[in-house]
Amino acid sequence: MTTPPPIHPPQRILMGPGPSDVAPSILAAMAAPTVGHLDPYFLKIMDETQSMLREVFQTKNQLTLAVSGTGSAGMETCVANLVEPGDTVLVCINGVFGGRMKDVAERCGANVQVIERPFGEVFTPQEVEQAVTAHNPKVVGIVHAETSTGALQPLEEISQIVHQYNGLLLVDCVTSLGGLPVEIDAWEIDAAYSGTQKCLSCPPGLAPVTFSDRAVAAIDARKTKVQSWYLDLTMVRNYWNDSSRAYHHTAPINMNFGLHQALREVLEEGLEARFERHRNNHLALRAGLEALEVNYAVAEAHRLPMLNAVLIPDGVDDKAVRGQLLREFGIEIGGGLGPMAGKTWRIGLMGAACTSRNVLVFLAALEKCLTDAGHTCQPGAGVAAANAEYGGANA
Ligand code: PLP
Numbered sequence: 001m002t003t004p005p006p007i008h009p010p011q012r013i014l015m016g017p018g019p020s021d022v023a024p025s026i027l028a029a030m031a032a033p034t035v036g037h038l039d040p041y042f043l044k045i046m047d048e049t050q051s052m053l054r055e056v057f058q059t060k061n062q063l064t065l066a067v068s069g070t071g072s073a074g075m076e077t078c079v080a081n082l083v084e085p086g087d088t089v090l091v092c093i094n095g096v097f098g099g100r101m102k103d104v105a106e107r108c109g110a111n112v113q114v115i116e117r118p119f120g121e122v123f124t125p126q127e128v129e130q131a132v133t134a135h136n137p138k139v140v141g142i143v144h145a146e147t148s149t150g151a152l153q154p155l156e157e158i159s160q161i162v163h164q165y166n167g168l169l170l171v172d173c174v175t176s177l178g179g180l181p182v183e184i185d186a187w188e189i190d191a192a193y194s195g196t197q198k199c200l201s202c203p204p205g206l207a208p209v210t211f212s213d214r215a216v217a218a219i220d221a222r223k224t225k226v227q228s229w230y231l232d233l234t235m236v237r238n239y240w241n242d243s244s245r246a247y248h249h250t251a252p253i254n255m256n257f258g259l260h261q262a263l264r265e266v267l268e269e270g271l272e273a274r275f276e277r278h279r280n281n282h283l284a285l286r287a288g289l290e291a292l293e294v295n296y297a298v299a300e301a302h303r304l305p306m307l308n309a310v311l312i313p314d315g316v317d318d319k320a321v322r323g324q325l326l327r328e329f330g331i332e333i334g335g336g337l338g339p340m341a342g343k344t345w346r347i348g349l350m351g352a353a354c355t356s357r358n359v360l361v362f363l364a365a366l367e368k369c370l371t372d373a374g375h376t377c378q379p380g381a382g383v384a385a386a387n388a389e390y391g392g393a394n395a
Contacts, residue, residue: 010330011330012326012330012331012332013329013330013331013332013353013358013361013362014332014348014353015331015332015333015347015348015349015353015358015362016332016333016334016346016347016348017147017148017175017307017334017346017348018147018175018195018197018198018204018348018350019197019198019203019204020197020198020199020201020348020350020351020352020353020354021201021351021352021353022201022202022203022258022352023201023262023265023352025261025265026201026202026203026258026261026262026265027203027258028261029257029258029260029261030203030254030255030257030258030261031254032254032257034253034254035253036253037247037250037251037253038245038247042251042253042256043245045256045257045260046065046240046251046256048260049065049066049256049259049260049263050064050065050240050241052260052263052264052266052267053065053066053208053210053263054210055263055267055271056177056178056182056200056208056263056266056267056271057177057182057184057192057208057210058181058182058183058184058185058186058271059184059185059210059212060185061184061185061210061211061212061213062213062216062241063210063211063215063216063233063237063241064208064209064210064211065208065209065236065237065240065241066196066206066207066208066209066256066259067193067206067207067208067209067231067236068205068206068230068249068251068252068255069205069206069207069231070195070196070197070204070205070206070207071172071174071193071194071195071197071204071207072100072207073207073231074174074193074194074195074207074208074209075097075100075101075104075172075193075207076104076228076231077193077207077209077228077231077233078170078191078192078193078209078211079101079104079105079108079110079139079141079170080104080108080226080227080228080231080232081191081211081219081226081231081232081233081234082138082139082168082170082190082191082215082218082219083105083108083109083110083138083139084109084222084223084224085108085109085110085224085227086109086110086111087110087111087138087139088110088111088112088113088135088136088137088138089105089110089111089112089113089137089138089139089140089141090112090113090114090115090128090131090132090135090137090139090140090141090167091105091112091113091114091115091140091141091142092114092115092116092117092123092128092140092141092142092143092153093114093115093116093117094116094117094118094119094120094121094122094123094143094146094149094151094153095119095143095146095147095148095149095151095337095338096146096147096148096337096338097143097146097147097148097172097174098114098141098142098143098146098172099338101141101143101170101172102114105139105141107227108227109227110139113131113134113135113137115127115128115131119146119148119149119338119339119340120149120150120151120297120298120299120309120340121151121299121302122151122152122153122154122302123142123153123158125157125158125160125161128140128142128158128161128162129161132161132162132165132167133165136165136167137167138167138168138218139167139168139169139170140158140162140167140168140169140170141170141171141172142155142158142169142170142171142172143171143172144171144172144173144175144176144180144182145172145173145174145175145176145180145304145306145307146175146304147174147175147198147307147346148336148337148338148340148346149297149298149309149340150296150297150298150303150304150307150308150309150344150346151298151302151303151304151309152176152180152302152303152304153302155169155171155187155189156187159187159188159189160188163188168190168191168214168215168218169188169189169190169191170189170190170191170192171189171191171192172192172193173192173193173194174193174194174195174198175195175198175199175304175306175307175350176194176199176304176306177194177198177199177200177208178194178198178199178200178201178266178274178351179198179199179274179275179278179305179306179350179351179354180199180275180278180304180305180306181271181275182194184210184212188212189212190211190212190214190215191209191210191211191212191215192209192210193207193208193209194207194208194209195207195208196208196255196258196259196262198306198348198350198351199274199278199306199350199351199354200259200262200263200266200351201262201265201350201351201352201353202258202259202261202262203255203258205252205255205258206252206255206256206259208259211233219233219234220234222234230249235248236248236249239251277354278305278306278349278350278354279305280390281305281349281354281355281356281358281359282303282304282305282306282308282349283389284356284359284386284387284389284390285308285347285349285359285362285363285386286303286308286389287385287386287388287389288359288360288363288382288383288385288386288389289308289310289347289363289366289382290385291377291378291381291382291384291385291386292363292366292367292370292377292381292382293313293375293376293377294310294311294313294366294370295310295311296308296309296310296311297309297310297311297340297343297344305349306348306349306350306354307346307347307348307349307350308346308347308348308349309336309340309344309345309346309347310344310345310347311343311344312342312343312344312345313370313375315373315374315375316370316373316374316375317373318335318336318342318345319335320373321345321366321369321370321373322335322345324368324369324372325365325366325369328365328368328369329361329365331361331362331365333345333346333347333348333362334346334347334348347362356386356390359386360383360386360387363382363383363386364382364383366382367379367380367381367382367383
């Protein structure tokens with residue numbers, strides 16, 4: 001074969017459901033010299049990463065680490081370690097990722113019960129309570145920020161209910177961590193997983209996870225081996241937490257360098273400031289979209305700031321507009337998933353991609369694509385409405 005040319009990816013603005021834009025400082029950290037996975041330097045990076053992850057998760061949980069793998073590996077780690085064959089797991093499904101959690105729990109041999117809401121809606125505490133009293137689950141799994149639908153699930157009351165019936169609450173915060181409050185200790189979440197490529201703005205490749213003392217006690221009380229060798233925390237934690245630093249698998253060193261730098265940047269910005277940035281840019285985008293007569297797919301009370309799911313206007317071709325945005329403007333947005341395919345667009349404002357520059361450039365580009373597609377809107381209305389929302393000052 002002829003050797004392919006070296007990698008030379010195009011410059012994109014990543015405004016889809018993830019990955020999001022990655023700051024050059026994070027890419028630079030990933031290009032640092034590789035050291036051994038037991039090198040004292042790397043062990044120090046691991047310790048610092050754990051401390052920073054605890055801050056971002058707002059927890060004191062000892063068992064907090066970055067799983068080697070993407071967000072789905074975080075999901076499998078949580079489920080496989082908490083669940084033994086025959087355990088009852090209640091999964092709340094209102095989008096693709098709740099559905100994935102059900103599949104993972106079934107593969108771990110759980111007796112899986114589900115409650116469902118239509119895509120775009122969220123669960124009430126009463127709905128969860130009814131299912132918990134009916135099935136008495138060991139674990140209740142729920143998605144905080146459903147990337148497939150753009151819906152934000154309130155968790156505090158649900159957590160109280162799950163604990164009232166002695167269950168463990170497992171939360172998917174792949175898309176919310178770093179962009180919205182995820183208060184592991186205050187909300188008494190027992191296990192949570194995330195991913196690096198959304199609001200942490202690192203490339204995909206690691207899955208931050210955290211486990212409460214109650215969850216660790218459940219893992220310690222297991223009668224059977226964890227079904228996955230690779231994700232078995234009873235071994236992996238001896239590498240991350242233990243003075244023995246026992247070899248388990250070779251950590252992806254440079255990926256961990258990237259996460260370390262990403263977490264530094266989150267904490268330097270400050271969690272509150274970061275949440276406010278996500279909210280302000282979301283509000284400006286919303287004003288602009290509405291001015292272009294593009295409507296949200298999710299009720300206002302449950303909208304995610306970092307993932308704006310909107311209805312594709314009647315008569316407009318989904319793929320033609322997304323293709324034009326990418327070709328002419330280098331902007332990536334996402335199409336709908338599952339039953340939302342062809343009906344919605346998913347516009348991300350995550351981490352480093354969540355800027356006033358991106359909001360304004362995107363609205364101008366979208367207006368051009370929509371106009372070309374025959375959608376009528378007032379020229380310049382989107383950008384003007386967003387600027388008015390910013391009040392003249394850029395976020
Ligand atoms: N959960 C949610 C809410 C997600 O948005 C995603 C990815 O988009 C995942 C889980 C799976 O993560 P990954 O694709 O990194 O494996």
